[in-house]
Amino acid sequence: MAKRTSGRQRKSLWSQSGPTPRLLFGAFAIAAVGLLGLTPKTLFGLSIAWPYAALWGAVGWGRVGLSLRPMLLLIVFGLIQDISFNAPFGCFVIVNLVVYGFSAWIASMFDVMNEPLVAVVAPVLQFISGFLVLWLLASALEDHAVRATPLLAALLTTGVIYAMSHRLFDLGRTPGQQVGQAT
Amino acid sequence: MARLSRSGQKPGKRSAKRLILFVFIFGAAALVVAQSAPQIRHFFDPVRTVAGDRLGGNDSVTLWARVTGQVARERRIKDLEAEVRELSRYKAAAISMAERLEAYENILNLMGEPPVRGVTARVTAESDGPFAQTLLANAGRAQGVEPGAIAVNEGGLVGRVIQLGELSSRILLITDFNSRVPVMGEVSGVRAILYGGRDGLGSLTDLPERSGFIEGERILTSAEGGAFPRGLVVGEARLLSGEWRVKYGMAKRSGGYVQMVPPPMIEAPEPVATLPQAEETDAPAQASAAQGVRQ
Numbered sequence: 001m002a003k004r005t006s007g008r009q010r011k012s013l014w015s016q017s018g019p020t021p022r023l024l025f026g027a028f029a030i031a032a033v034g035l036l037g038l039t040p041k042t043l044f045g046l047s048i049a050w051p052y053a054a055l056w057g058a059v060g061w062g063r064v065g066l067s068l069r070p071m072l073l074l075i076v077f078g079l080i081q082d083i084s085f086n087a088p089f090g091c092f093v094i095v096n097l098v099v100y101g102f103s104a105w106i107a108s109m110f111d112v113m114n115e116p117l118v119a120v121v122a123p124v125l126q127f128i129s130g131f132l133v134l135w136l137l138a139s140a141l142e143d144h145a146v147r148a149t150p151l152l153a154a155l156l157t158t159g160v161i162y163a164m165s166h167r168l169f170d171l172g173r174t175p176g177q178q179v180g181q182a183t
Numbered sequence: 184m185a186r187l188s189r190s191g192q193k194p195g196k197r198s199a200k201r202l203i204l205f206v207f208i209f210g211a212a213a214l215v216v217a218q219s220a221p222q223i224r225h226f227f228d229p230v231r232t233v234a235g236d237r238l239g240g241n242d243s244v245t246l247w248a249r250v251t252g253q254v255a256r257e258r259r260i261k262d263l264e265a266e267v268r269e270l271s272r273y274k275a276a277a278i279s280m281a282e283r284l285e286a287y288e289n290i291l292n293l294m295g296e297p298p299v300r301g302v303t304a305r306v307t308a309e310s311d312g313p314f315a316q317t318l319l320a321n322a323g324r325a326q327g328v329e330p331g332a333i334a335v336n337e338g339g340l341v342g343r344v345i346q347l348g349e350l351s352s353r354i355l356l357i358t359d360f361n362s363r364v365p366v367m368g369e370v371s372g373v374r375a376i377l378y379g380g381r382d383g384l385g386s387l388t389d390l391p392e393r394s395g396f397i398e399g400e401r402i403l404t405s406a407e408g409g410a411f412p413r414g415l416v417v418g419e420a421r422l423l424s425g426e427w428r429v430k431y432g433m434a435k436r437s438g439g440y441v442q443m444v445p446p447p448m449i450e451a452p453e454p455v456a457t458l459p460q461a462e463e464t465d466a467p468a469q470a471s472a473a474q475g476v477r478q
Binding site for chain 1: 201203207208210211212224227230231234235307314315353361381
């Protein structure tokens with residue numbers, strides 16, 4: 001006798017979870033990667049360009065629109081980055097929030113979920129804008145044009161890792177919004 | 184019914200959140216601008232030092248490390264590294280002493296420099312971002328590190344302590360653009376000021392017009408200005424496209440440890456008024472410091 005299979009596909013735990021657990025999980029991933037990045041990073045004598053993990057959150061969380069909880073998390077991450085990079089307080093907060101706002105603006109203008117071209121180009125533009133803002137801020141505050149090479153290397157690693165792990169930072173819908181409310 | 188946006192939010196709610204985002208961004212920008220005033224920047228120093236203590240001062244051993252025998256292996260490695268560091272220090276001390284001896288031979292009655300005391304610390308965090316290139320070491324005021332202490336490793340000079348916490352120190356690397364180190368050639372004796380270049384090599388400024396360094400000669404600290412002791416190895420002189428550059432010595436071997444030695448202390452000269460006047464003394468033939476000043 002043929003096995004009777006259910007018509008529905010079995011849903012994964014991730015797809016069943018709401019935006020708040022997803023937000024917390026993403027924040028945990030960012031914190032873990034950020035903490036690992038504080039240690040000296042060399043592999044076979046070569047120094048590794050560590051990604052700016054908070055930008056993953058800024059890009060990914062902004063795709064569902066603006067919300068207060070991701071903003072607060074990005075502010076906290078920004079302040080921690082300011083301390084670890086010995087930057088004036090507020091620099092990385094600006095970078096994270098600008099990228100978050102940019103991501104939300106692009107999401108409101110284009111269909112970032114279903115249009116393949118937009119889905120690829122939008123994060124690239126957002127990461128570039130983030131690093132550009134960071135370079136401009138650092139150059140303005142340090143009174144000279146700072147080195148762009150470490151930033152470009154970090155931009156590459158940040159982008160490549162985001163391309164592989166972007167689902168981690170997909171909230172599905174805005175935190176606080178009810179199921180079925182989003183279009 | 185209110186029209187929903189693509190992200191599923193009502194326009195009114197969305198504009199409120201947009202306003203909050205702008206407020207946060209402008210708040211952060213105001214904070215950044217406010218810190219251009221040194222008083223406000225120093226106001227945040229305790230926050231940085233406490234965070235640095237938390238990040239750099241934590242040296243606990245995990246249970247997993249004990250079970251797998253990693254602790255014993257790490258202890259052995261640390262012992263060997265300590266031995267290498269000790270030997271490297273002797274090597275650096277020998278170079279420094281040879282250079283100093285030459286100076287002593289040339290100048291009579293020179294005051295000797297005090298023996299080097301130092302605190303060795305592990306580098307717990309380093310930042311290679313666009314801002315100041317710094318290291319965070321897990322020793323601070325409690326371990327005897329002094330403000331402005333000089334950090335060296337097996338390869339030579341690493342930097343200078345710019346921020347001191349109770350359990351941690353932040354070291355500004357000599358590779359940073361804002362770092363300035365008075366240096367000299369070991370053989371040529373040519374003096375210059377070293378600062379960090381953008382390509383990983385040190386740049387030199389304030390060079391004499393006529394004389395130059397010798398290719399491959401060791402670059403040492405010259406102790407001018409009194410911020411660094413004399414004779415610490417900084418790197419090697421390289422002539423690249425007609426410009427003298429410095430290949431850093433510390434970049435060769437970064438073992439993850441730095442030794443922080445106190446900065447050289449030069450006593451301030453006594454004010455002229457407190458010195459005995461030549462007329463008051465019984466021996467008028469002896470020249471006093473006050474006479475030197477009058478001349």
